[in-house]
Amino acid sequence: MSHTRADYPLAETQPGAVTGKHGKALPEITLDAVLAGEVTMEDLRITPQALQAQADVARDVGRPTLALNFERGAELVEVPQDFIMQVYELLRPGRAKSKEELIEAAATMRETYQAERIARFIEEAAETYAARGLFTFRF
Amino acid sequence: MTPRMNRWKRFADWDERPLRLDKFAAEDPANGFSAFSSPADPKPGIGIKGGRVVSLDGVLEHDYDMIDRFIARHHIDQEVASEAMALDSATVARWLVDMNVPRETLVRLAHGMTPAKLAEVVSQLNALEIAFAYSKMRARKTPGNQAHVTNAKDDPLQLAADAATAVAFGFDEIETTMRVSRNAWSNAVACAVGGAVGRWGTLFQCSSEEAEELRIAMAGFTSYAETVSVYGTEKSFTDGDDTPWSKAFLAAAYASRGVKMRCTSGAGSELLMGFHEAKSLLYLEARCLCLQRGMGVQGTQNGGIDGAPLTATIPGGVRELMAENLIAVWLDLECASGNDARSTESEIRVGAKILPYLIAGSDLICSGMGSILKYDNSFNPSLINGEELEDYLVLQRDFEADGGLTPLPESRAIELRERAVEAIAAVFEELGLSTPTEDMKTSVVYASGSDDTRSLMPRDVSFISEAIKERGISVIDVVKALAKRGFREEAENLLNVVKLRLSGDYLQTSAMIRNGRIVSAVNDPNDYLGPGSGYRVSEERRLQLNDIRDVLDQKEVLRSEALHEKDEARHIRYRNLGPAADGSATDDVVIGISPAFGLKLYRTTAGHRLSEVLGAMLDAIRARGLKARVVRFRHTADTSFLGLSAARLAGSGIGIGIQAKGTAVIHQRDRQPHNNLELFSNAPITRLEHYRALGANAAAYALGEMPEPIVVPQRGEAMGSRYHARVALIYAIETGLTEAGAAPEEVEIILTGAKS
Incomplete structure (x- = not known):
C-alpha cells in the first residue's frame, strides 16, 4: 500500500505501525523499557518499510529525487556499517584503482544485499570515473 | 598657521573604522572574481534525444564532466525541460516575484532547468526582489534558526x-x-x-x-x-x-x-x-x-x-x-x-x-x-x-x-x-x-x-x-x-x-x-500568495x-522617581505663596518651573537633583546682584512657554523655563514662543555647571549684556534612543498635571543645604 501526504507524519498517524528493526513499535519504546534493558540501538534503527513509506510521501508531494534517495537508503538498511564505509571509501576519487573494483562492489550490493538501485548507482559511478580518468593515483 | 596637508582628515577618520579591516577585491572574471556573470559562463541550453540529455548548457554529452553527467542524469526532469528552457528568463524572473504565480508552478519549472538557466533568471532580480522571492519560494512556512x-x-x-x-x-x-x-x-x-x-x-x-x-x-x-x-x-x-x-x-x-x-x-x-x-x-x-x-x-x-x-x-x-x-x-x-x-x-x-x-x-x-x-x-x-x-x-x-x-x-x-x-x-x-x-x-x-x-x-x-x-x-x-x-x-x-x-x-x-x-x-x-498568506507572526x-529585557513602562518610571522622593525631601522644600505677581523692578528674573517639578519628579534625565539644579541657577543670578524668583506654571509643561511665561512675569523681561527632566530655556518677554535666547535641549548631558552658566547668562541678559551662549557639548550620542522612551513617559506625567488657564504660583524655595 502506497503512502501519501495524508499519512504524514507517520509517527503521529500510525505510531503502532512504526517499528524498529526488531519489530518494537514506537509506543513500546519508553524510558522505562530502556531502563529495563529492553531497548537496544537496533530497536532504534529505521526499517526499509519506513523509508519506503517516506519515499511514497516524498513522491506524493512532488519530490521524486528525494524519494529515490530514500529508496536507495532502504536498500542500505541491512548493509553492515563496515561495508557501507568500505564502499563509500571506494567511491571517493582515486581509491579504486580500476573500474573493476567498483563493479565488484556493485555486484556484492546486488547479490548479497539485494541492493539493486545501489548497485546500478555504483556501476554508473564506475562508468563515469573511467570516462573522467578518476582511477588515478592521488596519495 | 594651519599647515597644508596631503589628505582630508575625514579619510584618516575612516581609516580607523572597523570597515577598513575588510578588504575588497576588484571584479576580475578571468580570475574567478565575478559574482553574477562571467564571459566563461555558458549560455543556457539543453538537448534531449531518445530519453537522454545529450547537451547541457552548451556541453555535448561526450564532453560532460562528472557534474554535468550527474545533473543530466539525476536532476533534469525531461518532461518539463523543453517547456522550462524555452521560457523567456525575464518572464520567469517576474513570476518569481509575482504573488499570483504559485510556488508549485515555479518549482516544477526549476526541475527542468539547467544551472545556467537558473542563474540567468535570478540574475534579473535586484536585492529586494530576491528577498521577496525567497520569502515566497522557501519550502517550509515557519522560519527557524x-x-x-x-x-x-x-x-x-x-x-x-x-x-x-x-x-x-x-x-x-x-x-x-x-x-x-x-x-x-x-x-x-x-x-x-x-x-x-x-x-x-x-x-x-x-x-x-x-x-x-x-x-x-x-x-x-x-x-x-x-x-x-x-x-x-x-x-x-x-x-x-x-x-x-x-x-x-x-x-x-x-x-x-x-x-x-x-x-x-x-x-x-x-x-x-x-x-x-x-x-x-x-x-x-x-x-x-x-x-x-x-x-x-x-x-x-x-x-x-x-x-x-x-x-x-x-x-x-x-x-x-x-x-x-x-x-x-x-x-x-x-x-x-x-x-x-x-x-x-x-x-x-x-x-x-x-x-x-x-x-x-x-x-x-x-x-x-x-x-x-x-x-x-x-x-x-x-x-x-x-x-x-x-x-x-x-x-x-x-x-x-x-x-x-x-x-x-x-x-x-x-x-x-x-x-x-x-x-x-x-x-x-x-x-x-x-x-x-x-x-x-x-x-x-x-x-x-x-x-x-x-x-x-x-x-x-x-x-x-x-x-x-x-x-x-x-x-x-x-x-x-x-x-x-x-x-x-x-x-x-x-x-x-x-x-x-x-x-x-x-x-x-x-x-x-x-x-x-x-x-x-x-x-x-x-x-504564500500575498498579504495575509504564508507565515504570519501570531499575536x-x-x-x-x-519580551526583551529592561523594558520601560510608566510604572517603572514612577517607581524610580519614588526612590528619589525621600531623598529630595531632605534637600528642598517648595512653599506655595499664592498667585505670582508681575514684577516691575528691572533686577527681577523669574525661573518658571513645570507642573510636576519637585512634586512628582525629582531628578533631571542626567540624574541631577532638582534641588541642586535650582540652587545652581539661583546662586548664579544672585551673584550678579539680581533678584531671582521661582514661579510654578500649571497651564503648560512646554519649555518654551514656561520660559516665555516666566519672562513676561519678570521685571527684567528675562525668564528661565525649566522642566523636571532638565530641559531649560532662557527667554525674553517680546520674543515668539519658539524663538528663545538660549535653549538647553539635551538634558541628559547637561551638567550642574551648565545650569549655573545658564543662570549667569540669564542675569547677563537682564543686565543688557550680550554673553557668549552656553553650548552643551555633545559627541553624537543617540540621545533619542537612550532617553526618549523615558522622556515621553516623564513628560506625560507633567502634561497630566496641566490645567487650562491655571494661574502662576509664586514658590518659596527652601534649600536645606543637606550634604547628601
Missing part, C-alpha cells in the same frame, strides 16, 4: 551548558565541532545531553570527518548531518576528496540510518580551492544546487558558507549570496541560508546582511549563529555571535519578524546552565569517564566564555572522547545514566530525539521539531518576540 555550540577548550561541561542555553533561546538545530578532532565523541555526548535540558526537539550535529560523523550518528548522539560538501567544478570536487556519486551514496547511507542530512555548498569555495574555470560564483553554485537535487538530499546549507567572506569582497557578492539561496529554495531544497562565517568587521554590514533573511524568513536563517562568544567558535566567528545575540532579538522586535529566537530571562538561563552541567557531570561519573569538581562546574555555569572557566582542558577531553568511542558507548547508555542519576526528564527528551529516526518523518524536506511535533515542508508547506508569538 541554527546555533553553533563550541568552545576553545572543547570543554564538555561548557558545551552542555551552552547547548542548553541555545535550546532555551529557541534554536531548532545546534551544531558543534572541535578544536582537536579526536574530541568529537565527547563534544557529541556533551551537546546531546545539554540539548536535552529544558525541552526536547532541538536537532544536533557534530561536524567532523565524514566517516566519523556517520559513526557518531550511528551511536545515536547526533540527529542530523550537514557538512556533506559539494562543489561546482570537477577539480574542486576531487580535491574535496569526493565525487557526486560518493556524496550521493553517503546521502543514502544517512537515510538508511534514519538520520536527517543536508549538503553544503556555497559561492567562493571553488575560487578558494583554485579551480573556478573563470566561471561566475552564481553559475558554479547553480551547478552545486542542481547536483544536490539530483542526489536526492532534502536540503542544502548554502549562501557562501566558508566562502562568504571572500564572496563579500567582490562587487555584488552579498546580493549573489542571496541569489544562490533563492535558487536553492526554488529547486525545493530546504535552505540553511548561511549567515554564518563572519563576512565583515563592520557592524553595519552585519546588520544589513542579516536583515533580508530576518524579514523574509528562512528554514534556518543562520547556519548557524554563534550562540557562544566569537573566540569560542571553533568554526570561526559567525555573522552574529553570543556578543550580539541580543541585537538580533531586538531586530526581531523592531520588524515584528520571527527570526526563530525568543528572549531568555537571565534567571532561567542560570537555572538551565546549572541543570545541564550537573547532567553531563552525572553522565560522566556514571559511565566512569570523568569526575568534574564543584569548582569546575560552578565556573562553567556563570561563564560567558571559556576564558572564564576553570574546567576540563582539550587533553582531558581527549581521554574522555576516546573512551566513549572505544567502549562503544551509545545514546542508550547515556539515557540510562541520566535516568539513574535523577535526570529523568532529560533522559526522556534525549530518547525522544533518537526515536525520531524510526519513522523517518524528519527526513522529509525542511523538517524541524516544534512543541514535540514534526513541522516540515510536507505538513507546513509555504503557501502570541509577537508578545514573545517583544
Whole structure:
C-alpha cells in the first residue's frame, strides 16, 4: 500500500505501525523499557518499510529525487556499517584503482544485499570515473 | 598657521573604522572574481534525444564532466525541460516575484532547468526582489534558526551548558565541532545531553570527518548531518576528496540510518580551492544546487558558507549570496541560508546582511549563529555571535519578524546552565569517564566564555572522547545514566530525539521539531500568495518576540522617581505663596518651573537633583546682584512657554523655563514662543555647571549684556534612543498635571543645604 501526504507524519498517524528493526513499535519504546534493558540501538534503527513509506510521501508531494534517495537508503538498511564505509571509501576519487573494483562492489550490493538501485548507482559511478580518468593515483 | 596637508582628515577618520579591516577585491572574471556573470559562463541550453540529455548548457554529452553527467542524469526532469528552457528568463524572473504565480508552478519549472538557466533568471532580480522571492519560494512556512555550540577548550561541561542555553533561546538545530578532532565523541555526548535540558526537539550535529560523523550518528548522539560538501567544478570536487556519486551514496547511507542530512555548498569555495574555470560564483553554485537535487538530499546549507567572506569582497557578492539561496529554495531544497562565517568587521554590514533573511524568513536563517562568544567558535566567528545575540532579538522586535529566537530571562538561563552541567557531570561519573569538581562546574555555569572557566582542558577531553568511542558507548547508555542519576526528564527528551529516526518523518524536506511535533515542508508547506498568506507572526508569538529585557513602562518610571522622593525631601522644600505677581523692578528674573517639578519628579534625565539644579541657577543670578524668583506654571509643561511665561512675569523681561527632566530655556518677554535666547535641549548631558552658566547668562541678559551662549557639548550620542522612551513617559506625567488657564504660583524655595 502506497503512502501519501495524508499519512504524514507517520509517527503521529500510525505510531503502532512504526517499528524498529526488531519489530518494537514506537509506543513500546519508553524510558522505562530502556531502563529495563529492553531497548537496544537496533530497536532504534529505521526499517526499509519506513523509508519506503517516506519515499511514497516524498513522491506524493512532488519530490521524486528525494524519494529515490530514500529508496536507495532502504536498500542500505541491512548493509553492515563496515561495508557501507568500505564502499563509500571506494567511491571517493582515486581509491579504486580500476573500474573493476567498483563493479565488484556493485555486484556484492546486488547479490548479497539485494541492493539493486545501489548497485546500478555504483556501476554508473564506475562508468563515469573511467570516462573522467578518476582511477588515478592521488596519495 | 594651519599647515597644508596631503589628505582630508575625514579619510584618516575612516581609516580607523572597523570597515577598513575588510578588504575588497576588484571584479576580475578571468580570475574567478565575478559574482553574477562571467564571459566563461555558458549560455543556457539543453538537448534531449531518445530519453537522454545529450547537451547541457552548451556541453555535448561526450564532453560532460562528472557534474554535468550527474545533473543530466539525476536532476533534469525531461518532461518539463523543453517547456522550462524555452521560457523567456525575464518572464520567469517576474513570476518569481509575482504573488499570483504559485510556488508549485515555479518549482516544477526549476526541475527542468539547467544551472545556467537558473542563474540567468535570478540574475534579473535586484536585492529586494530576491528577498521577496525567497520569502515566497522557501519550502517550509515557519522560519527557524541554527546555533553553533563550541568552545576553545572543547570543554564538555561548557558545551552542555551552552547547548542548553541555545535550546532555551529557541534554536531548532545546534551544531558543534572541535578544536582537536579526536574530541568529537565527547563534544557529541556533551551537546546531546545539554540539548536535552529544558525541552526536547532541538536537532544536533557534530561536524567532523565524514566517516566519523556517520559513526557518531550511528551511536545515536547526533540527529542530523550537514557538512556533506559539494562543489561546482570537477577539480574542486576531487580535491574535496569526493565525487557526486560518493556524496550521493553517503546521502543514502544517512537515510538508511534514519538520520536527517543536508549538503553544503556555497559561492567562493571553488575560487578558494583554485579551480573556478573563470566561471561566475552564481553559475558554479547553480551547478552545486542542481547536483544536490539530483542526489536526492532534502536540503542544502548554502549562501557562501566558508566562502562568504571572500564572496563579500567582490562587487555584488552579498546580493549573489542571496541569489544562490533563492535558487536553492526554488529547486525545493530546504535552505540553511548561511549567515554564518563572519563576512565583515563592520557592524553595519552585519546588520544589513542579516536583515533580508530576518524579514523574509528562512528554514534556518543562520547556519548557524554563534550562540557562544566569537573566540569560542571553533568554526570561526559567525555573522552574529553570543556578543550580539541580543541585537538580533531586538531586530526581531523592531520588524515584528520571527527570526526563530525568543528572549531568555537571565534567571532561567542560570537555572538551565546549572541543570545541564550537573547532567553531563552525572553522565560522566556514571559511565566512569570523568569526575568534574564543584569548582569546575560552578565556573562553567556563570561563564560567558571559556576564558572564564576553570574546567576540563582539550587533553582531558581527549581521554574522555576516546573512551566513549572505544567502549562503544551509545545514546542508550547515556539515557540510562541520566535516568539513574535523577535526570529523568532529560533522559526522556534525549530518547525522544533518537526515536525520531524510526519513522523517518524528519527526513522529509525542511523538517524541524516544534512543541514535540514534526513541522516540515510536507505538513507546513509555504503557501504564500500575498498579504495575509504564508507565515504570519501570531499575536502570541509577537508578545514573545517583544519580551526583551529592561523594558520601560510608566510604572517603572514612577517607581524610580519614588526612590528619589525621600531623598529630595531632605534637600528642598517648595512653599506655595499664592498667585505670582508681575514684577516691575528691572533686577527681577523669574525661573518658571513645570507642573510636576519637585512634586512628582525629582531628578533631571542626567540624574541631577532638582534641588541642586535650582540652587545652581539661583546662586548664579544672585551673584550678579539680581533678584531671582521661582514661579510654578500649571497651564503648560512646554519649555518654551514656561520660559516665555516666566519672562513676561519678570521685571527684567528675562525668564528661565525649566522642566523636571532638565530641559531649560532662557527667554525674553517680546520674543515668539519658539524663538528663545538660549535653549538647553539635551538634558541628559547637561551638567550642574551648565545650569549655573545658564543662570549667569540669564542675569547677563537682564543686565543688557550680550554673553557668549552656553553650548552643551555633545559627541553624537543617540540621545533619542537612550532617553526618549523615558522622556515621553516623564513628560506625560507633567502634561497630566496641566490645567487650562491655571494661574502662576509664586514658590518659596527652601534649600536645606543637606550634604547628601
